[in-house]
Amino acid sequence: MISAVLIAQDLLDYLERRGEVDARVQAVYRTAINLQLDTDQLVTIVDETHAGIPMGVVINDAVSAARLSIGDTLILSAKGFKTAAGDDLADFNDCQIWQPGTVPDAELRDASQVQGLRNDIFNWLSTFEPIGLLPLINYQGAHSKDDRFEISDTYCRFIARDLLDFSERLISGNLPQALKVSKKLIGFGMGSTPSCDDYLAAVLLILARWQSANPLNSAEVEEFSSQLIALADVNTTLVSANMLRLASSGRSSQVHEALINALLYKTESDITYLMSQVIKTGASSGADFMAGLLCGLDWYIAQQSLQPIERCLEQAMSVAFVRKGCDDNSNNC
Amino acid sequence: MIIQTIVKKNAYYDSVTLMLLSRELKKLEGVEEILVGMGTDLNIELVQNLGLFSGELESITSNDLFISAKFDETRTNLEAIEAAFVEQLNKTDQKEADDDYQPPTLKSALQYLPDANMVVVSVPGQSAADVVDEALDNDLHVMLFSDNVSVEDELRLKQKAVNKGLLVMGPDCGTAIINGAPLCFANAVRRGRIGVVGASGTGTQEVTVQIHQMGGGLSQVIGTGGRDLKEEIGGLMMIQGFQALIDDPETDLIVLISKPPAASVAEKIYRIARQSAKPVVIDFIGGDRAAIEAVGAIACISLEDAARKAMAKLNGQKVADFVGFSLPEAEIEQIVDKAVATLKPDQTELRALFTGGTLADEAMKLLGGRYAIYSNIPLSPEMAIENMPDQKGHLCLDLGEDRFTRGRPHPMIDPQTRTEFFRSHVDEQTAVILVDVVLGFGSHADPAGAVVDSVREVRERLGKVGREVVVVASVCGTDLDSQNLERSVRALESEGVIVMPSNAQAVRLTDRVFQRLEKGN
Numbered sequence A: 001m002i003s004a005v006l007i008a009q010d011l012l013d014y015l016e017r018r019g020e021v022d023a024r025v026q027a028v029y030r031t032a033i034n035l036q037l038d039t040d041q042l043v044t045i046v047d048e049t050h051a052g053i054p055m056g057v058v059i060n061d062a063v064s065a066a067r068l069s070i071g072d073t074l075i076l077s078a079k080g081f082k083t084a085a086g087d088d089l090a091d092f093n094d095c096q097i098w099q100p101g102t103v104p105d106a107e108l109r110d111a112s113q114v115q116g117l118r119n120d121i122f123n124w125l126s127t128f129e130p131i132g133l134l135p136l137i138n139y140q141g142a143h144s145k146d147d148r149f150e151i152s153d154t155y156c157r158f159i160a161r162d163l164l165d166f167s168e169r170l171i172s173g174n175l176p177q178a179l180k181v182s183k184k185l186i187g188f189g190m191g192s193t194p195s196c197d198d199y200l201a202a203v204l205l206i207l208a209r210w211q212s213a214n215p216l217n218s219a220e221v222e223e224f225s226s227q228l229i230a231l232a233d234v235n236t237t238l239v240s241a242n243m244l245r246l247a248s249s250g251r252s253s254q255v256h257e258a259l260i261n262a263l264l265y266k267t268e269s270d271i272t273y274l275m276s277q278v279i280k281t282g283a284s285s286g287a288d289f290m291a292g293l294l295c296g297l298d299w300y301i302a303q304q305s306l307q308p309i310e311r312c313l314e315q316a317m318s319v320a321f322v323r324k325g326c327d328d329n330s331n332n333c
Numbered sequence B: 001m002i003i004q005t006i007v008k009k010n011a012y013y014d015s016v017t018l019m020l021l022s023r024e025l026k027k028l029e030g031v032e033e034i035l036v037g038m039g040t041d042l043n044i045e046l047v048q049n050l051g052l053f054s055g056e057l058e059s060i061t062s063n064d065l066f067i068s069a070k071f072d073e074t075r076t077n078l079e080a081i082e083a084a085f086v087e088q089l090n091k092t093d094q095k096e097a098d099d100d101y102q103p104p105t106l107k108s109a110l111q112y113l114p115d116a117n118m119v120v121v122s123v124p125g126q127s128a129a130d131v132v133d134e135a136l137d138n139d140l141h142v143m144l145f146s147d148n149v150s151v152e153d154e155l156r157l158k159q160k161a162v163n164k165g166l167l168v169m170g171p172d173c174g175t176a177i178i179n180g181a182p183l184c185f186a187n188a189v190r191r192g193r194i195g196v197v198g199a200s201g202t203g204t205q206e207v208t209v210q211i212h213q214m215g216g217g218l219s220q221v222i223g224t225g226g227r228d229l230k231e232e233i234g235g236l237m238m239i240q241g242f243q244a245l246i247d248d249p250e251t252d253l254i255v256l257i258s259k260p261p262a263a264s265v266a267e268k269i270y271r272i273a274r275q276s277a278k279p280v281v282i283d284f285i286g287g288d289r290a291a292i293e294a295v296g297a298i299a300c301i302s303l304e305d306a307a308r309k310a311m312a313k314l315n316g317q318k319v320a321d322f323v324g325f326s327l328p329e330a331e332i333e334q335i336v337d338k339a340v341a342t343l344k345p346d347q348t349e350l351r352a353l354f355t356g357g358t359l360a361d362e363a364m365k366l367l368g369g370r371y372a373i374y375s376n377i378p379l380s381p382e383m384a385i386e387n388m389p390d391q392k393g394h395l396c397l398d399l400g401e402d403r404f405t406r407g408r409p410h411p412m413i414d415p416q417t418r419t420e421f422f423r424s425h426v427d428e429q430t431a432v433i434l435v436d437v438v439l440g441f442g443s444h445a446d447p448a449g450a451v452v453d454s455v456r457e458v459r460e461r462l463g464k465v466g467r468e469v470v471v472v473a474s475v476c477g478t479d480l481d482s483q484n485l486e487r488s489v490r491a492l493e494s495e496g497v498i499v500m501p502s503n504a505q506a507v508r509l510t511d512r513v514f515q516r517l518e519k520g521n
Helices: A009-018 A111-125 A134-138 A154-171 A175-182 A195-213 A219-235 A238-248 A254-264 A271-279 A285-305 A308-317 B015-026 B041-049 B055-059 B078-100 B106-112 B125-137 B151-164 B201-213 B236-247 B263-275 B289-294 B303-314 B329-341 B357-368 B416-425 B447-463 B485-494 B503-518
Strands: A002-008 A021-028 A032-037 A042-047 A056-059 A073-076 A080-083 A088-091 A096-098 B002-008 B031-038 B065-071 B118-121 B141-144 B175-178 B181-184 B191-198 B218-223 B253-258 B280-284 B349-354 B373-375 B394-398 B430-438 B470-476 B498-500
Touching: A002 A009, A002 A088, A009 A096, A032 A073, A042 A238, A111 A134, A111 A254, A111 A271, A111 A285, A134 A154, A134 A285, A154 A175, A154 A195, A154 A285, A154 B041, A175 A219, A195 A219, A195 A238, A195 A254, A195 A285, A219 A238, A254 A271, A254 A285, A271 A285, B002 B055, B002 B078, B015 B031, B015 B065, B015 B078, B031 B041, B041 B065, B055 B065, B065 B078, B106 B125, B118 B125, B125 B141, B125 B151, B141 B175, B151 B236, B175 B201, B191 B201, B191 B236, B191 B303, B201 B218, B201 B253, B201 B303, B201 B357, B201 B430, B201 B470, B218 B236, B236 B253, B236 B263, B253 B303, B263 B280, B263 B289, B280 B303, B303 B357, B303 B503, B329 B503, B349 B357, B349 B416, B349 B503, B357 B373, B357 B394, B357 B430, B357 B503, B394 B416, B416 B447, B430 B447, B430 B503, B447 B470, B447 B485, B470 B485, B470 B503, B485 B498, B498 B503
Parallel strands: A002 A096, A042 A056, B118 B141, B191 B218, B191 B253, B253 B280, B349 B394, B349 B430, B373 B394, B430 B470, B470 B498
Antiparallel strands: A002 A056, A021 A032, A021 A073, A032 A042, A073 A080, A080 A088, B002 B065, B031 B065, B175 B181, B175 B218
C-alpha cells in the first residue's frame, strides 16, 4: 500500500459528499497520476517532489509504486483509495490536510505596493531566457498595434497580437471584451496545459483573490471567470480545463498560491524564492504563468486604484454582463 | 514537399517533453516545418495558418497529440519522423531519469532505478539507521555518510550486512570509489589493480592520490567508517571489504588503512592477511609493525609510504621504507636554510591547521615523539587543547572534528573555519604554519585559493611588526581533479608557500625547520 502524506481539503470534502466514487486512470506521468471522475473532474496523485495541489494527494512513494496504468479503475472515498478488486491502495488516516484557496489572515497591500512588486517581478523575469510567453511581457501594457514581433518561437509569435489584445482589454476593465478575445487563447500551446492556459490560470487566481477581498463587488469578475471556464471545458485539454476551473475558485498548487498571497497580502513570505519555485514548473508553464501574473497584477492595480464609487459605476455600465447588482449596503459603494 | 500528420489518441505529454521533442524534430534532415501540440482548436488553427493541415486532423480532440510536418519526401518520410519522435521521447525520459528526478525516498529511488545495488545515505544521524535497515532489506550495499549513529545501531546494521554479504561503509564514511565511481569526498584517480579498504577518510584519499601520481590505479576503494576497528564493532566491514578484495579478480594487491585497531580486531585481520594469496600492505597509522610483518604483510610508516610500497610490490621492485624527500637532500637543506633565515629567535611555535583528520593524526604521530603538541585529537590526554596555556606551545588541529563543524560545513567544503584559525591562532611567536589542501569531489572549488588568501592576510599582519612566517603545505589531489593539482600548487607557491608532494614530506620538512630552530639557526 502506498503512503499518503498530504491530502487537499477540497478533495476530502468532495469524497465525503459523494461517498464511494469510481475513478479512471486518465494519465500517468513520471511524478503524477491523473484520475478522472465521472464529472470530468480530475484527482491528482503526486509524489513528494510536488507541493500540495487542489483535488490532489501527495504520496511518500514514487507514483509508479501505485502500479497503475491508463484505463485502470479505482474506488475513491474519504478514507482512501482502493483498486477495483477492493484491495487497499492508499489510506488517508495519518495524512496532513491542506486547505487550498486559503486567504492569509493579513492586511491587503495597497496599489502602490503591488505596483512596486509588479515592477520587481518584471525586472526579475527580464533576466530569464525568454521561453514560452515571456517574450511578450515587453509588449504587454505598451498598447502597441504593431504586429511585427521579433519572436522566434512559432507558437508565441502566432498568439502575440491576441494575447496583447486580451491583456489590454482586461487591464482597462473591459471584461466582456477580454472574454471575447480569451476564446483565441484557451487551449493554445503544446503540452497538456497549453501556454495560454497557464497564463490565464494566473489571471484567474488574481481575480479570485480580488473576489474574496471584495465579495459584494465582484459580480462582473465572477461572470467573467465562470464564462471563461465554460469556454475552457470545450476548448482545451481536460487537464487544463480542470486547472482553470480550480484557479477560478482561487485554488492552485501550494507554491503558486503562496506566491499570489505574498504579492497581494502583507505577509513575510520570500517572494523571490516563491517565484523561483514557480518559474521552474514544466518547460514553459512556469514562465507562462509568470507572464499571466503580470497581466493579472496590472488589472488588480487598476482596480485598487479606482475609487469605490467609480468601481460601482463601472460595474453598473456592464449591465448585460452583470448577474448581481451593486449592493447598496456595501461599504464599498 | 509534402505535408503529413501523426495523431496519437489520448496521449498526454507534459510541456517539458514536447518542447524538447519539437526542438529536436525541427533539426531532422528534410524537415522544413514541424509542429507538435495537443489538438485544441487554437493549435489546429495554428497548424492551418502554417500550412501544415492535413486530413488526419479533422477528427482530432483536445486530448490527442499531433505532429504535423512539412518535409521533402525524397530526403525523409513520416515513419522516420515518428521514429525520431519515439527516440527523442526515450532520450527525454532517460535524461530526466539521469539529471532531474530526485526521488524523495529510498523506496521511490528503487522504483525509479530498480537495478541499483548501492545507496549513499546522508540523512540526519538519528534517522540513518532506519534508512540503512531498509536498504539492507532491499539487498543494497550502503555508504553511510551520516554521523551520530549509535554504536549499537552500527553493530546491528553491520552484522545484518555481513549476514547478507553486503557492505555498510560507515557511519561517518567520507570516501569510497566503487567500480570507478567516486562517492562523497574522493579524488579523480585512474583505475588499476590496487584495492584499498580504509577506515580513515583523508588517509584513504592521500594513499589513492599518491598511487595515482606514481602512475598506478585503483580497482576498488572501500570505506568502513572510523569506528569499525574498535572492539565494539569488531572490524566487521574491514574484514568484509578485505575478503571482497581478495575475491575480486580485478584486484592484485590490497592496502588496508586505519588508526591502530583494537587488539582483538587486529588479530582477525592479521589472520586473513596471513592466508591471503594477494600481497597486503597495511598502514595502521602508528600501529604495531612487527605484528604486521609477522603475518607476511607489508608494514608502513606513512600514508605515502603505503602507496610507494604498494606500487613497488605490484611492479616487482624492492620494497623499502621511505623516510626522506622526493627532492635531493641538498635542495631540502636550501629550502630549510631559506625558511629559517626569515624567522626571529622567539618564533618557535607550530600551527598545524588541518582539514583532514587522518592527515592531522599522521602529522601528530610523525612529530609527536619529538615535540609536545597540543591538539583536539591529542596523542595523550594531557596534550588536549583545553590544557594549552594561553595559546603558548605547538598546536595541531583537526578542524573537521565535530566541535569545529557544529552548525557549519566541514572545512574541506567551506574553508572559513581555517581562515578564522589563521586569524586567531597565528601570532608573532608562530614559526611554521603547516596545512593540508584537499582537492577532489565534494571539496571546495578552490581550497588552495582560500589558503593563499589566508597566508597573504597573515603575512600582511605579521609584516607590520617586522615578522615573517614559514608556511608548509601538501596538496592531496590529482591532475584529474576539477581543482587541478598543478594549478593549486602553483597558486600556493606564488604566495611563498613551500609545497611538498605528500603530507608525510610536509611534516618532515616542518620537523627539519624546528630541528634547525632548536639548534639556534
